[in-house]
Amino acid sequence: MVVPRRRKSVGLYIALGVVLIAVSLLLYAGWVANPRSVALLILGGLMLAALIAGLVLNTFFLVREIRLNEQQDAFINAVTHELKTPVASIRLYLETLQSREVDEAKRKEFYGTMLEDSDRLLSTIEQVLRTGRVGSSRYKPHLSEFDLDVLVDECVQRARTANQLPEEALSFKAGLSASVMADHEEIRAAVSNLIDNAIKYSGKSVNVAVETVAADTDHAIVRVRDQGPGIPKTELKDIFKRFHRVPGPTARVPGTGLGLFIVRSVAKRHGGRAWAESEGVGRGSTFVLQLPLAK
Numbered sequence: 001m002v003v004p005r006r007r008k009s010v011g012l013y014i015a016l017g018v019v020l021i022a023v024s025l026l027l028y029a030g031w032v033a034n035p036r037s038v039a040l041l042i043l044g045g046l047m048l049a050a051l052i053a054g055l056v057l058n059t060f061f062l063v064r065e066i067r068l069n070e071q072q073d074a075f076i077n078a079v080t081h082e083l084k085t086p087v088a089s090i091r092l093y094l095e096t097l098q099s100r101e102v103d104e105a106k107r108k109e110f111y112g113t114m115l116e117d118s119d120r121l122l123s124t125i126e127q128v129l130r131t132g133r134v135g136s137s138r139y140k141p142h143l144s145e146f147d148l149d150v151l152v153d154e155c156v157q158r159a160r161t162a163n164q165l166p167e168e169a170l171s172f173k174a175g176l177s178a179s180v181m182a183d184h185e186e187i188r189a190a191v192s193n194l195i196d197n198a199i200k201y202s203g204k205s206v207n208v209a210v211e212t213v214a215a216d217t218d219h220a221i222v223r224v225r226d227q228g229p230g231i232p233k234t235e236l237k238d239i240f241k242r243f244h245r246v247p248g249p250t251a252r253v254p255g256t257g258l259g260l261f262i263v264r265s266v267a268k269r270h271g272g273r274a275w276a277e278s279e280g281v282g283r284g285s286t287f288v289l290q291l292p293l294a295k
């Protein structure tokens with residue numbers, strides 16, 4: 001309940017700032033309207049301008065500070081949960097293995113689950129580290145020329161194996177046959193995020209189509225289309241913000257709200273764009289990553 005309380009206080013600070021500006025305007029208007037000399041009039045005007053500028057700046061910094069705190073809360077809430085859950089699960093399995101005899105089949109099952117949990121843990125840690133890297137201009141992308149079709153195909157194969165999906169549940173149509181000059185690791189992370197989301201939010205009936213096409217003579221497009229829960233139109237922009245998760249049923253699916261921030265940051269770092277399209281709730285989603293082609 002921390003976020004709504006903070007939101008209320010942002011409103012309060014803005015209102016306070018506005019009221020203060022209005023009061024000082026009224027006070028000075030009364031004084032300036034009855035000036036005793038031109039010099040005083042000018043001095044009063046300058047002071048009034050300085051006072052208003054100070055109040056505006058103060059309100060601006062206050063709001064920025066509160067937003068930053070909000071983001072930190074969201075980060076702690078989202079990431080702590082995603083870190084704690086798999087660790088708690090691994091610990092439980094280890095305790096069971098330590099405290100009693102477990103037959104071979106069960107033991108194998110436990111090891112499998114522990115491996116899945118440690119993968120989840122690693123992927124959360126990777127997301128957090130990558131968010132820091134792609135969000136900072138200090139880290140430059142390592143550019144190399146590679147075939148985008150090949151990279152997307154690798155991402156699709158990996159997702160198929162990891163989620164044990166048949167080809168018809170996750171299809172890929174390579175329609176580009178062109179190279180991009182980009183950071184291989186970053187593009188792989190961005191494409192994998194889109195594919196993983198499409199699978200994750202589709203639940204039990206996965207029907208995801210991935211394709212690469214040329215948008216025009218200078219740009220390539222990777223398109224990931226699913227038949228999952230869809231996204232309300234009002235959320236299509238906000239989902240790319242750091243830590244933003246759509247409230248409602250999809251928020252029950254585990255996640256940190258970092259994946260799409262990474263996708264958009266990676267696109268921007270390469271002079272490209274990323275956006276989402278959806279006809280609304282229950283009508284699937286399409287995510288598009290547009291990247292410039294190698295010259």
Ligand code: ADP
Nearest residue numbers: 197198201239245246250255256257258259260
């Ligand atoms: P995460 O999946 O960890 O929450 P993302 O940044 O990848 O973080 O996604 C942000 C939000 O966008 C998700 O919480 C979800 O509400 C929504 N979203 C992303 N991809 C899809 C999708 N394919 N279908 C429906 N909703 C999606």
